[in-house]
Amino acid sequence: MGNYYIPASYFFSHVLNAKIMKSPKITSKTIELGSKYSPDFVCSPFKYTLGTMIEGLEKGANVIFQLGGGCRYGYYSELQEQILKDLGYDFLYINFVTGGKADIKKIYRDLKKIDKKFNPIKALYYLFITTKMIKYMDKIDDYIRKNIGFEVNENEFEKTNDEMLKEFSKTKNYISLYRTYKKYRKKMKSIKVNKKEVLKVGIIGELYTVMEPFANYFLERELAKFGIEITRFTNAHYLLFEKTRKVKKYLKNTKEYIKYRMGADAHDNVARAKELCEKKYEGIIHIKSSFCTPEIGCMHIIEKICSKYDVPVIFFSFDSNTSEVGIKTRLEAFYEMIEMRKNNEMLPRD
Amino acid sequence: MKCYLGIDIGSISTKGVIIDEENNIIASSYIWTEGNPVESVKKLVEILKQQLPEEYKIHGIGTTGSARKLIGIMLNANVVKNEITAHAVGTLAFHPDVKTILEIGGQDSKIIILRNGIIVDYAMNTLCAAGTGSFLSSQAKRLSIPIEDFGEIALTSKNPAKIAARCTVFAESDLIHKAQVGYSKQDIIAGLCKSIVLNYLNNVGKGKKIRGPIIFQGGVSKNKGVLKYFREILNEDVMVDENGHLMGAIGIAILSKKESSEKQYDLNIEDIKFITKANECNKCPNNCEILRIYKNDEHVDSWGSMCGKVK
Structure with missing residues (x-):
């Protein structure tokens, strides 16, 4: 998902005595493979991950790790394992989260299976570095997202980011990681940007589609071309470490709309929509994969919030069959609408 | 006198208008696209040319509708915009x-x-x-x-x-x-x-x-x-509105008027050879469909590449 294969492979390559294969970058072929062997009405993250697994197995992988999720995704891994076994692949399938819970003993046993010399103390140390790496990556990412639409020299941000990721993957210990991070943070801040009056747009929605650029047809890149400042909440650090902490706060902030958790990120998105409205963002974009049940549930609440605060919102559902031209047309119209609204802010609206 | 051409190329029909500085319609036409936007626009422009009095000169061209990008390149349009904005602008000109x-x-x-x-x-x-x-x-x-x-x-x-x-x-x-x-x-x-x-x-x-x-x-x-x-x-x-079917075209003509310059456009396009060639780029597993556009055998633009490296 995105660039997160870097910390993941960093962790496993240091902890396990095994050859870690980089999961191949998602391409059209990935989704083609995934769709071919998936049920048609399953959401696209299932198809993307299944496609990636097939590509990985074809390249010779024999162990697959999977993390579960808080929605239907929690049950997907069993199904994916069955599909892959039916296709005749021989491999070991390790699911870290079963039945919605991470069982540490089970994980330990599973890892012992792969590597008899597996050392949990060493694993903890590298887990620490890896989580820090994710945190730094996300921080830099946030900064890039806010500024990439305004860079003076094209591609400078992307290039610097690639350099940083390359150095990250070669990190030896925590101190060198921190130094690299600081070095690149300085570099990023020194990149020239031309930013005056900006339009601010928040992206919310189902986590996989939000985080994997291929799955949302490079939505952020398209928006940056218009010169829009983008805010996005969901990233790996949020999902792994902040989510559980924030749920209560989110539910409290939105108690006039929701009472209980809605599964996956749905209630988070309701709270974020409200937050974006209160911060007077010019627009909100909600994206999800087709058939994502939790997000369908929160869409109507978000619409209600947005009409109360008079903030325009647009909904996109992505699938393997989505037409790219259609998305571009709607995005362009959305951009022109929020620009028009911004320029005529003073006019009353009934 | 200055005038502006707006073309709305939809899936089923192709609409075109020429307006003057006061947004009055000087010429208009409505024909079927028949699955061939390039040919239908050539036909449309011929019809509009015959309706246009000689003293008028085109100072801006705008295209909208699903084939806006292609036709925009073909006609050297100064404005290429989506149909939502075009419709709103066109309608507001008559019904503010x-x-x-x-x-x-x-x-x-x-x-x-x-x-x-x-x-x-x-x-x-x-x-x-x-x-x-x-x-x-x-x-x-x-x-x-x-x-x-x-x-x-x-x-x-x-x-x-x-x-x-x-x-x-x-x-x-x-x-x-x-x-x-x-x-x-x-x-x-x-x-x-x-x-x-x-x-x-x-x-x-x-x-x-x-x-x-x-x-x-x-x-x-x-x-x-x-x-x-x-x-x-x-x-x-x-x-x-009796011109309801033309609103997109009118809107894009107005938008092109707003961004027009002294530059003049000529409408002799029936002899221009305009070819599009599609092929799959097999340099990576994305297999992007690259569409290359040739005007009089000269490569003018291409799109469809995800990485942006293939021209």
């Missing part, structure tokens, strides 16, 4: 106080909410073409009734048949069923018109604040039956 635009075209339908002359909200149909013009025309063919008479016939019905509105496939089986059990053609046609309205309001119009003045546009607005049911169900007056 309008608050809701309902639009049903050949393949898509949209709703635009305006307040004080600015777009504040819009929606467009997503995945399927249910409840659009192409569905109506295919049903007209099935019932062997010319599509132009559809509206008139619908108005004669006193008891419109109930027809499933959600999806064209269900609507069609419902239609056949109703015909087989003996409903009259008028009632079926009226039911069909009503189902278009319900489908539109339940999909595109869902959650939108539809307020008057309302204007109804796009090819389907010529259908009196659909108009009648819009008025009935919304319980508001719904206007139809």
Whole structure:
């Protein structure tokens, strides 16, 4: 998902005595493979991950790790394992989260299976570095997202980011990681940007589609071309470490709309929509994969919030069959609408 | 005198207008796209040229509609914009106080909410073409009734048949069923018109604040039956402009006027050789479909590449 294969492979390559294969970058072929062997009405993250697994197995992988999720995704891994076994692949399938819970003993046993010399103390140390790496990556990412639409020299941000990721993957210990991070943070801040009056747009929605650029047809890149400042909440650090902490706060902030958790990120998105409205963002974009049940549930609440605060919102559902031209047309119209609204802010609206 | 050309190339029809500085229509035309935007635009420009008095000179060209990018390159347009903005701008030029635009075209339908002359909200149909013009025309063919008479016939019905509105496939089986059990053609046609309205309001119009003045546009607005049911169900007056089908083209002409310069455009395009070639780039597993555009055998543009490295 995105660039997160870097910390993941960093962790496993240091902890396990095994050859870690980089999961191949998602391409059209990935989704083609995934769709071919998936049920048609399953959401696209299932198809993307299944496609990636097939590509990985074809390249010779024999162990697959999977993390579960808080929605239907929690049950997907069993199904994916069955599909892959039916296709005749021989491999070991390790699911870290079963039945919605991470069982540490089970994980330990599973890892012992792969590597008899597996050392949990060493694993903890590298887990620490890896989580820090994710945190730094996300921080830099946030900064890039806010500024990439305004860079003076094209591609400078992307290039610097690639350099940083390359150095990250070669990190030896925590101190060198921190130094690299600081070095690149300085570099990023020194990149020239031309930013005056900006339009601010928040992206919310189902986590996989939000985080994997291929799955949302490079939505952020398209928006940056218009010169829009983008805010996005969901990233790996949020999902792994902040989510559980924030749920209560989110539910409290939105108690006039929701009472209980809605599964996956749905209630988070309701709270974020409200937050974006209160911060007077010019627009909100909600994206999800087709058939994502939790997000369908929160869409109507978000619409209600947005009409109360008079903030325009647009909904996109992505699938393997989505037409790219259609998305571009709607995005362009959305951009022109929020620009028009911004320029005529003073006019009353009934 | 200065004038401006706006072309709206839709899936079914191609619309073109030439306006002067005061947004008066000097020339206009409406022809079928027939699946070939390049040829139909050549034809359209010929028709417009014949209508254009000699003292007028084109100072701006704008294109909109689903083939806007291609035709924009072909004509060297100074403005290429989406149809939502174009429709809103065009409509506002004639009806500055309008608050809701309902639009049903050949393949898509949209709703635009305006307040004080600015777009504040819009929606467009997503995945399927249910409840659009192409569905109506295919049903007209099935019932062997010319599509132009559809509206008139619908108005004669006193008891419109109930027809499933959600999806064209269900609507069609419902239609056949109703015909087989003996409903009259008028009632079926009226039911069909009503189902278009319900489908539109339940999909595109869902959650939108539809307020008057309302204007109804796009090819389907010529259908009196659909108009009648819009008025009935919304319980508001719904206007139809006689130039409603041209609003997109007018809008884009106005936008091109705003960005025009002293530069003059000539309209001699019938001899221009305009070829597009599509092929798959096999340099990575993305297998992007690259479309290359040649004008008089000269490569002018290409698109479709995800990495941007392939030209």
